Amino acid sequence: MTVEQPTATGSATGLRERKKQRTRDALLRTALELFTTQGYEQTTVDEITDAVDVSQRTFFRYFTSKEEVAFAIQDTVEERFLEGLRARPAEEAPFDALRSAVLDAWDTIGETITALVPLELYLGMFRVIECTPALLAVHLRRSIEMEENIARLIADREGLDVDADPRPRVAVAAFSGVMRITGQLWVRTGDTSLEAIRAITETYLDHLGPALAADWGRARDRAPRAQAAPVEDDQGQ
Structure with a gap:
């Protein structure tokens, strides 16, 4: 059996691509x-490029702006x-599919993040x-766009018209709210492990259904209120 040897051109192309990837990762x-x-x-593009020892032109070859860099891993x-x-x-219910997808992502994304x-x-x-107000505004806009993409994906899975049936957008809005909360809690805990955010995410997603239930059991658990004594008028005295 003849084994094809890599050509000089192919080796050179592979070397260039690896160099480009290293430059992007460093930036x-x-x-x-x-x-x-x-x-x-407070950070300028010049400071970034000076630290990596490349030109501004090189920076903009990989990123259109500082904003793009800030959200690259996200x-x-x-x-x-x-x-x-x-x-x-396809047979999974919408919430089950969302829950499984996000938990699976946290199980597998670690190596990708830590490689960068x-x-x-x-x-x-x-x-x-x-x-950072400027980044927070971008984050909120991106979240809205992401929610719309997910809602349309869920609608397609269920064979629904996302503009005629409100359920996909309502379900995704609830799911996205949980994801925002879990991200904030992860930041506050001080535990930077992916296991930590996965555990928080799983706990909160598991409480999403009960939290949306009509009856939270407050009426059963609450002690009866004391009835106010009737107010007598002058004629009843």
Whole structure:
């Protein structure tokens, strides 16, 4: 059997691609380190490129703006979730598919993130986004766009018209609310492990159904209120 040997052209192409990937990774990690240590708005593109020893032209070859760098890893996480959701079995109910997709994403995304940046740096960017008005506004806009994409994906799975049936958007809005809460709680706990955010996410998703129930049991658990004594008028005295 003849084994094809790599050509000089193929080797050169592979080397160039690896070099490009290393440059992009270095720009990404350096930018996030500067954002988390001195602030997003205080960091310039020149500082990022000087630290990596490349030109501004090189930076803009990989990223259109500082904003794109700030959300680059989040893009990877979201795309992994969407891929997982598309692959869920068709017979799964919408909430079950959403729950399984996000938990599976947290099970498998760790190596992808840590290949680029430490988890502590990824967590630090959560704090930067929450504390930077410009980034927070972008984050909210991105969340709205993501919710719409998920709602349409869920509607397609169920054979529904997303513009005629409100259920996909309502379900995704509830799911997205849980995801925002779990992300905020993860930042506050100080535990930077992916196991931690997965556990918080699973707990809160498992409480989503009961939380939407009509009766939370308050009437059963609450002690009866004391009835106020009747007020007598002058004629009853």
